[in-house]
Amino acid sequence: MDDLTEMLKGTLEGCVLEIISTEETYGYAITRQLNDLGFADVVEGTVYTILLRLERNGLVEVTKRPSGVGPPRKFYALNDAGREQLAGFWTKWQYLSSRINKLKEGGR
Amino acid sequence: MDDLTEMLKGTLEGCVLEIISTEETYGYAITRQLNDLGFADVVEGTVYTILLRLERNGLVEVTKRPSGVGPPRKFYALNDAGREQLAGFWTKWQYLSSRINKLKEGGR
DNA sequence: CCCACTACTCGGTGATACCGTATAGCGGTA
DNA sequence: TACCGCTATACGGTATCACCGAGTAGTGGG
Numbered sequence: 524m525d526d527l528t529e530m531l532k533g534t535l536e537g538c539v540l541e542i543i544s545t546e547e548t549y550g551y552a553i554t555r556q557l558n559d560l561g562f563a564d565v566v567e568g569t570v571y572t573i574l575l576r577l578e579r580n581g582l583v584e585v586t587k588r589p590s591g592v593g594p595p596r597k598f599y600a601l602n603d604a605g606r607e608q609l610a611g612f613w614t615k616w617q618y619l620s621s622r623i624n625k626l627k628e629g630g631r
Numbered sequence: 632m633d634d635l636t637e638m639l640k641g642t643l644e645g646c647v648l649e650i651i652s653t654e655e656t657y658g659y660a661i662t663r664q665l666n667d668l669g670f671a672d673v674v675e676g677t678v679y680t681i682l683l684r685l686e687r688n689g690l691v692e693v694t695k696r697p698s699g700v701g702p703p704r705k706f707y708a709l710n711d712a713g714r715e716q717l718a719g720f721w722t723k724w725q726y727l728s729s730r731i732n733k734l735k736e737g738g739r
Numbered sequence: 740c741c742c743a744c745t746a747c748t749c750g751g752t753g754a755t756a757c758c759g760t761a762t763a764g765c766g767g768t769a
Numbered sequence: 770t771a772c773c774g775c776t777a778t779a780c781g782g783t784a785t786c787a788c789c790g791a792g793t794a795g796t797g798g799g
Contacts, residue, residue: 524726525719529641529785531756534731541734551777563729569756571778576755593776594764609643611633618632620728622669623642626649627721640786659746677787679747684786701745702795715767745796752789758782765776 525563535565539573539614540601543583546610549596573611574599582608635672643673645720647681648709651691652717657704658682682707690716 538560541620554570574597577583582605586598600611646668650661664676682705689711694706709717711734 524723525639527723527727528756530723530727532640532786533635533637534727535756538731538734545737546784549777560734560795561726564757566757567780570755575779591765592765594762594778596777602749612779614729615632615635615638616735618633618669619638619642620732621647623724624728626646627724628670629653636787640755657746672788674749674788675746676789680749680787683748698745698795700792700796702747704746710796741799742799743797746794748793749791750789755784757784760780760791761781761792763777765774767774768772769770 524561526588527562531562531565534616535562535569536573536576536615537609538562538572539577540605540609540612543599544601544606545615547586547598547600549598551596577605580604632671635670639670639673642724643670643677643682644681645717646670646704647678647685647722648690650711651707652709652714655694655706655708657706659704669689685713688712 538557539553542548542556548556551567553574554565554567557565559572568592574583575600578585582602583599584602586600587595588598627630646665647661650656650664656664658679659675661682662673662675665673665678682691685707690710692710694708695703696706696735697703701733
C-alpha cells in the first residue's frame with residue numbers, strides 16, 4: 524500500500540488511544556502492534572510524538588518500569604479524559620466514514 | 632458534529648475528486664454539495680485551495696464560463712491523471728477504513 | 740445606493756505525521 | 770575487548786493539509 528500519511532492524520536492518534544485502552548502498554552510495543560494491524564509504515568518516532576502529545580494533553584497516566592531486555596519502558600494507561608477522547612474519536616470516525624461511504628456509493 | 636478538521640486531511644481532496652468525476656462543476660457549487668452531504672463546516676476557502684492544488688498538479692481540466700447570477704465560474708473536469716488519482720484514493724480509503732474498523736471491533 | 744448573494748484568490752496559521760539523529764540498556768560473538 | 774543487533778525513548782526540523790480572513794468582482798433587489 525502506498526503512502527497513507529495524509530489519510531492517517533487525525534486517525535492515527537485515535538488508533539493509539541484504542542490500543543492503550545485495551546491494555547497498559549508502551550511505545551515500542553504499540554508500534555509493532557500497529558505494524559501487525561496493517562499500518563505497516565508507521566515507525567517509532569511517529570508513535571512517540573503521539574504519546575508525548577497524549578501525555579502533554581493529560582489523557583494518559585504514565586508509569587516507568589524496567590525492561591530486562593533493554594532500557595526502561597514507559598507504560599501508558601488512559602484516564603477519564605482519555606476515555607472520553609477515545610469515545611469522541613469513534614463518534615467522529617463513525618460520522619465521517621458513513622458520509623464518505625455514502626458519497627462513494629453515489630448517494631447524491 | 633464537532634471539529635472534523637484533522638480527520639478530513641487526506642480525505643476531503645478525494646471527496647472533491649469524486650464530486651467532480653460525476654459531473655463538471657465549480658467551486659461554489661462543490662462547497663454547497665459538500666455541506667449537503669454532511670460536511671457542514673467546509674467553507675469556500677477550503678474548497679478553492681483544493682481546486683487550485685488539483686489544477687497545479689495537473690489532475691483536472693478547467694473551463695471558465697459566464698454565470699448570469701455573478702462572476703464567471705471555473706468548471707472542473709477530471710482528466711486521466713485525475714481519474715487515476717481518484718481510483719487510488721478509494722483504494723487507500725478502503726484499505727484504511729477496513730483496518731480501523733477491525734481495530735474498533737477488537738480484531739487483535 | 741447600499742446590501743445580499745454569488746464566485747474566486749491569496750497570504751498566513753495550526754495541527755499532524757514523518758524523518759533523521761542521538762542516547763542508552765542488553766545480549767551475543769569474534 | 771570491541772562490535773553489532775535488538776530494544777526503547779527523545780527531539781529538532783520538514784511537508785502537507787484544512788482553515789481563516791481579507792480582498793476583489795458581478796448581479797439583482799429593497
